[in-house]
Amino acid sequence: MRKNSKKVSMSVIRRLPKYYRFLTDLNERGFQKISSMELSKMMGLTASQIRQDLNSFGAYGQQGYGYRVQELKDVIHDLLGLNRPYRCVIIGAGNLGHAISHYEGFRNEGIWIRAMFDIDSEKVGQTHDGVPIFHMDYLDEYVKENMINIAILCVPRAIGQSVANQVVRTGIKGIMNFVPIDLTLPDDVMIEDVNISDSLYTLTYMLSRKQ
Amino acid sequence: MRKNSKKVSMSVIRRLPKYYRFLTDLNERGFQKISSMELSKMMGLTASQIRQDLNSFGAYGQQGYGYRVQELKDVIHDLLGLNRPYRCVIIGAGNLGHAISHYEGFRNEGIWIRAMFDIDSEKVGQTHDGVPIFHMDYLDEYVKENMINIAILCVPRAIGQSVANQVVRTGIKGIMNFVPIDLTLPDDVMIEDVNISDSLYTLTYMLSRKQ
């Protein structure tokens, strides 16, 4: 029973993965139902906010009962777009690239790391845990033949923008960017930045404020 | 000329590293001054928001002139707490740990990666680019002797919480958490989460919405 979409705000979207994580966990632990009150204690949000959030995309609970864990988890799963396959390539086969290629957070969610790309002739040709490393020259062809829809950027800062341009030219519309720069790209390309130094500076701010 | 602190909101804090990045770049390129208008075009914010943000911590510009790049950069540098040294250890010497230990975003900002810790006897004892790997048993002693103030968690999910507890017992008050779980820790410990799967799910959401 889903309401036909009012628009879900970005603040809610950013909380969805967290809801999803907690619901998955509850589900695995065998919980059938959960109230906004119980969930609020676990997640550190207010019960009121949880009800507003869930209502904003019409994931109805049941008055006097609560939310069915499995059902709510499934609704959020689909809302996050996880009912489609994502075929990813990693650009840059350094330590970060390798770390992402083995990342345990992705398994079982239709996120497939298919290949890595680099220009280092020592790396090209190798395979790690079933993920082959190809030369950048082969990127365009590979992306088209394998219907790749996400590129994960793990290259040095100096070449970040130009590699991003190269990725965009293949037709890829989703980029996860680990390079600590602000990419300038066409509006129809979705970028999600993971800026490790920005995050660390938020931490140093907090540490320097606490007396 | 700094106003003695109205409180800076968290929304502003999260934008500070970005301001810092752009100002550092402008400074390196030899710019002396910048107006809120010019900065707004570069950064994709409104000029009004920029003036509000900068004013919230009293980084005054000059009417009719703009902001002095070097001065503004320095003020934000200090506000982020980067005028103090941060001595970090990485917990977990896998690919991610190694990636962070070489991370180019940190250099020249008083962020020092001093050591890595692991329990794998094949890794313990090695040194990579001057960063030694020690056994976890030695963590407490090392932290105390070397005045470590930040721990960067790069361990498998299954042991994330228990390793975090171990870190907290050493007295460390700042944790950067790469483990895709929600840590439960005392309130006086500052946590900055970098949740790679959460970020990716935001991207899959955006990709699935754009038809």
Added chain:
DNA sequence: TAGATTGTTAATCGATTAACAATC
């Protein structure tokens, strides 16, 4: 001085919290 651009107040917009009637 005149022009430019800030600092700051007021208006708007959006997100969170509170409250409670609806209902399972």
Added chain:
DNA sequence: TAGATTGTTAATCGATTAACAATC
């Protein structure tokens, strides 16, 4: 039914944008 807990409206709070007087 009575109790519990949602869905939803209203109130509050905070963040962003607009506007303009102050001033370099």
